[in-house]
Amino acid sequence: MATFIGMPAFPEASARAVGDAQLRHNLRKATHTIRARRAAVVAEQPDWAGLRAAGAAIKDRTLRHLDVYLERLESAVTAAGGHVHWAEDAAEADRIVVDLVRATGETEVVKVKSMATQEIDLNAALAAAGIRAYETDLAELIVQLGDDLPSHILVPAIHRNRAEIREIFSGRMASWGRPAPEGLTDDPRALAEAARLHLRERFLRAKVGISGANFAVAETGTLVVLESEGNGRMCVTLPETLISVVGIEKIVPTWRDLEVFLQLLPRSSTGERMNPYTSMWTGATEGQEFHLVLVDNGRTSVLADRVGRQALRCIRCSACLNVCPVYERAGGHAYGSVYPGPIGAILTPQLRGLTGPLEESLPYASTLCGACYDVCPVAINIPEVLLDLRAKVVAGDHRAERLAMGAARRVLDHPKWLALAQRSVGRLRRWTPRHLPGPLSAWSDTREVPVPPRESFRDWWARRAGEEGGR
Amino acid sequence: MRVALFVTCVNDTIFPGTGRATVRLLERLGCTVDFPMEQTCCGQMHFNTGYRDDARALARRLISAFDGYDAIVVPSGSCAAMVREWYPSLGVTPPAGVHELSEFLVDVLGVTDVGAYFPHTVTYHPTCHSLRALKVGSRPLDLLSQVRGLTLVPLGGAEECCGFGGTFALKNPAVSAAMCADKVRGVLDTGAEVLCAADNSCLMHIGGSLIRQRAGVRVLHLAQILASTEED
Ligand code: SF4
Numbered sequence: 001m002a003t004f005i006g007m008p009a010f011p012e013a014s015a016r017a018v019g020d021a022q023l024r025h026n027l028r029k030a031t032h033t034i035r036a037r038r039a040a041v042v043a044e045q046p047d048w049a050g051l052r053a054a055g056a057a058i059k060d061r062t063l064r065h066l067d068v069y070l071e072r073l074e075s076a077v078t079a080a081g082g083h084v085h086w087a088e089d090a091a092e093a094d095r096i097v098v099d100l101v102r103a104t105g106e107t108e109v110v111k112v113k114s115m116a117t118q119e120i121d122l123n124a125a126l127a128a129a130g131i132r133a134y135e136t137d138l139a140e141l142i143v144q145l146g147d148d149l150p151s152h153i154l155v156p157a158i159h160r161n162r163a164e165i166r167e168i169f170s171g172r173m174a175s176w177g178r179p180a181p182e183g184l185t186d187d188p189r190a191l192a193e194a195a196r197l198h199l200r201e202r203f204l205r206a207k208v209g210i211s212g213a214n215f216a217v218a219e220t221g222t223l224v225v226l227e228s229e230g231n232g233r234m235c236v237t238l239p240e241t242l243i244s245v246v247g248i249e250k251i252v253p254t255w256r257d258l259e260v261f262l263q264l265l266p267r268s269s270t271g272e273r274m275n276p277y278t279s280m281w282t283g284a285t286e287g288q289e290f291h292l293v294l295v296d297n298g299r300t301s302v303l304a305d306r307v308g309r310q311a312l313r314c315i316r317c318s319a320c321l322n323v324c325p326v327y328e329r330a331g332g333h334a335y336g337s338v339y340p341g342p343i344g345a346i347l348t349p350q351l352r353g354l355t356g357p358l359e360e361s362l363p364y365a366s367t368l369c370g371a372c373y374d375v376c377p378v379a380i381n382i383p384e385v386l387l388d389l390r391a392k393v394v395a396g397d398h399r400a401e402r403l404a405m406g407a408a409r410r411v412l413d414h415p416k417w418l419a420l421a422q423r424s425v426g427r428l429r430r431w432t433p434r435h436l437p438g439p440l441s442a443w444s445d446t447r448e449v450p451v452p453p454r455e456s457f458r459d460w461w462a463r464r465a466g467e468e469g470g471r
Numbered sequence: 472m473r474v475a476l477f478v479t480c481v482n483d484t485i486f487p488g489t490g491r492a493t494v495r496l497l498e499r500l501g502c503t504v505d506f507p508m509e510q511t512c513c514g515q516m517h518f519n520t521g522y523r524d525d526a527r528a529l530a531r532r533l534i535s536a537f538d539g540y541d542a543i544v545v546p547s548g549s550c551a552a553m554v555r556e557w558y559p560s561l562g563v564t565p566p567a568g569v570h571e572l573s574e575f576l577v578d579v580l581g582v583t584d585v586g587a588y589f590p591h592t593v594t595y596h597p598t599c600h601s602l603r604a605l606k607v608g609s610r611p612l613d614l615l616s617q618v619r620g621l622t623l624v625p626l627g628g629a630e631e632c633c634g635f636g637g638t639f640a641l642k643n644p645a646v647s648a649a650m651c652a653d654k655v656r657g658v659l660d661t662g663a664e665v666l667c668a669a670d671n672s673c674l675m676h677i678g679g680s681l682i683r684q685r686a687g688v689r690v691l692h693l694a695q696i697l698a699s700t701e702e703d
Contacts, residue, residue: 015645024649325632329649365643367636367650368519370603384560390521405517409525412480412512413532422484442644446651447679450485457483457490461506 002149003124007336009361014330023159023331030158031322037271038319038375045267055264056379058257059249059313063303069218069251070294076221080283082290087120093295094125097210097243100291101131104241106207112225112232113137114212115316116245116295118150118338119351122210133210134176134202136231138195145172151332151340153318154269159331162186169194177201199231209239213246214315215261216292219254222282223292226265226275233279241289242281248294249312261315264377268317298351307388311346313378320372320382326365335362342372346385354393363389415458422456429454473503474575475540477533479550480512486671492698493546493572496587499698500580509536514561515553519637523561530554530563537566542579546572546694548601548670556604571601572694573610573669583613589699590620593691594663596654596677598670599632611669611693618696624661628653635676651680658688669693 007013017023042048062069074084085100087093101109109126111117111133123133123144135144142157143150146168150156157165166186173180178198184190211232215224223244225232236242252258266275284290303309321327321341332340336358337348345366349359363386372382394402411417432451436444443449455463474497478490497504514529533554537543543566545551551571558565576582595615601607615623634640634650654677658666666681668674671692678690 011643011645014643018645018649325634325650326643326646329646361642363521364639365646367599367632367634367639367647369599369632369636371599371630371632374603387519387521387557387560390519391523392521394521401520402522405520405522405525409517409522409528413528415509415511418480418484418511425484439641442641442647443679445644446648446683447676448682450675450679452485453487455487457478457487458506458508460487460491461494462508 002147003121004149004336004338007333007358009357010330010334010336010365011361013334013336014326014365017331017334018329020331022161024329026159026161027328027331030155031328034271035322038268038322041267041271041273045263051260051263052377052379054260055315055377056313058252058260059378060310062251062253062257063249063309063312066248066251066303069253070248072218072253073216073221073251074294076219077283077290077292078221080221082221082283082292085291085293087293087295087297089297090120090295093120093245093293093297094122096293097122097245098125098129098131100241100243101126101208102129104208106131108132108134108206109208109210110134110136110202110206110235110239111140112209112211112235113140113156113227114210114245115153115338116212116247117210119247120245120295120297122245134206136199136202136235137227138192138229138231141195141199142168145169145176149333150338152321153316153339153341153343155318159333162188162191165191173198203234203238206235206239208241208243209235211236211242211244213244213250214265215258216246216251217253217255217258218251220282222280224258225279226262227277227279228270228275230277233277236279236281240287241291242284243291243293245293245295248296248299265315265317268315268319268375268377298353302350305350308346308350308385310380311343311350311385313380314343314347315378316343317377319375319377323371323375325369325371326367330365335365342366342382343380346380346382346389349389354389354396360393360396363393419456419458422452423459425452426454426456428452472501472542472580473505473540474542474544475505475507475537477510477513477537477543477545477550477554477569478506479545479547481672481675482546485675486692489546489671489692489694492692492694493544496585496694496698497544500576500582500585502580505540507536507540511536513550513553515550516637518553518557518561527561527563530558530561534563534566540566540568542568542570542575544570544572544575546669546692547672548598548605548607549672552600552604571605571607571669573601573607573614574605576614576697577610584617585614585697587618587697587699588620588701588703589618589696591665592622592624592663593665593667593696594624594626594658594661595629596626596633596658596666596668596673597629598668598673601669602630607669611667614693614697615667618699621696624663626661627657629657633673633677635673637672640676647676648680651676655680655684655686659686664688665696666690667693667696
């Protein structure tokens with residue numbers, strides 16, 4: 001099974017993606033299309049700024065009193081006949097879900113697209129326990145059949161074009177169930193129909209469904225999933241047992257709060273005024289069983305960080321990915337987690353800690369252009385969090401860079417030294433190399449090195465003042 | 472009106488022509504320009520790379536160098552944004568009256584026609600920090616559109632980052648170059664002779680690539696176009 005474990009640091013992984021012309025083309029086309037759609041439906045909303053501020057405020061208030069709302073959610077779910085489980089980390093969450101599935105005696109489950117189950121690598125844990133998890137979201141299906149990794153929050157197979165999808169369906173569907181029809185073309189409708197027939201069999205067989213949730217309403221214990229295809233609704237209604245794996249930050253206190261997000265999310269995400277399917281369920285209905293697994297997995301430590309905690313407002317709309325010029329060229333896999341793009345760059349290093357070269361490289365995977373902050377429906381100041389994380393990265397051991405930065409600061413902190421340095425580069429201007437040494441070669445590989453001027457501005461100013469004074 | 476020029480370390484050291492043009496322009500518009508010699512750098516490179524103590528020392532130096540001025544003009548969107556938007560997160564109160572050049576001209580002096588003459592076809596790249604951090608909006612375009620002889624052509628995908636990002640260009644060279652390539656393609660598609668922006672660091676990046684490609688397009692800071700007259 002494909003995994004994000006052991007991914008190289010961002011600069012290496014993204015360099016590979018940059019070289020892949022097909023991937024670049026796929027990503028550019030997809031992100032620009034959805035970007036334009038989002039811009040249009042946001043522009044038509046007369047009070048988007050107000051909605052956005054409300055969304056941020058509700059999330060902040062909820063996070064401040066998270067303990068209270070979580071307990072409220074737990075008692076509401078329990079009162080409605082559901083069971084609530086608490087998981088401190090990924091391993092515990094996996095163990096709980098595996099045990100719940102085992103207790104049913106089943107060896108197959110159907111899954112609704114869910115970021116939380118991806119985050120805890122649930123499918124691998126289930127597989128290790130002899131349980132086969134069937135993804136039912138179209139894009140997740142493509143990823144699963146291709147033994148691939150997701151590269152986008154909303155469209156996990158965004159890196160694939162339809163010719164590739166046709167190949168994956170024709171080659172792999174048979175080993176997972178109903179084979180693809182003979183002579184399948186890469187017409188989008190034909191591909192969707194092949195997926196529909198394949199999935200229909202999975203749904204009708206399944207006794208256990210696993211989902212995530214976009215929101216959990218504390219006051220009534222209601223879980224909410226927004227989707228486009230209707231597969232999610234089949235998963236949460238057909239099976240006898242439903243297990244929902246939800247991050248603890250997905251909570252909203254009341255239905256009135258939920259209303260704000262039901263406006264923010266579809267417009268930011270798919271660029272629709274409203275998504276086709278919104279499924280809501282409260283506890284268990286007669287003859288069915290419902291389990292809610294609430295996952296921390298690093299979230300409480302993010303919550304403790306004054307600057308970084310705003311990342312927990314995220315509603316996983318993926319608007320920041322779609323506008324990010326770095327994501328567009330680097331692709332999702334380079335971010336080494338299920339959370340790619342700008343949100344991944346601030347979430348992954350916080351959830352996992354600055355524990356390795358990948359995590360330490362992510363805060364630098366941005367030009368700080370600010371496009372992500374502009375579109376974020378809950379106003380997460382992603383550049384601010386990136387900068388804060390960078391300060392934490394350099395607080396570790398980075399001797400060479402620290403020495404260079406320290407030297408630069410000492411020169412810049414003394415106008416006289418700066419003037420001296422300027423004069424010496426000015427004198428050597430004839431020998432400006434076309435190719436710079438060491439880490440600076442990254443500049444001169446693709447760009448010309450500017451030739452320093454004969455005279456710095458400050459020397460010109462001093463000379464001019466002298467000449468005027470002499471007149 | 473008496474104004475202090477914060478020329479920025481990049482302009483001071485590598486692009487003094489932008490500083491001279493700013494002085495010339497402001498003096499032509501009736502300002503008395505001061506250049507406090509104690510100024511150096513706003514600290515942005517250190518801050519953006521994570522070296523906050525170094526950045527704070529440079530921020531304090533800037534504050535004391537410009538003590539006593541009511542108006543500080545900065546011919547760089549990203550340095551103006553550093554001072555105004557980010558100093559508070561270093562625990563440093565930004566001085567009042569910090570204006571990026573186009574803001575100063577339009578908002579403080581109240582002019583869009585600065586009496587410039589520049590008979591060339593120009594396209595304008597709104598650099599990210601001018602656009603999204605300072606929100607200078609259409610000010611640079613309003614100024615350019617009043618320049619006599621100048622033909623302004625719109626840049627496709629103008630609002631997309633050029634890929635410079637300070638040390639980003641060194642830490643993620645592949646992505647940076649890919650972004651730059653797309654920006655350069657956009658510039659060439661306009662058919663303009665000159666690419667203009669209000670930030671020389673971005674222009675150094677895009678311009679460095681244009682020269683490497685022998686593309687035949689010049690880059691010029693906004694101040695240099697606005698300072699040009701018939702006499703040049
Ligand atoms: S950070 Fe904001 S824009 Fe990005 S996915 Fe989360 S909510 Fe959406």
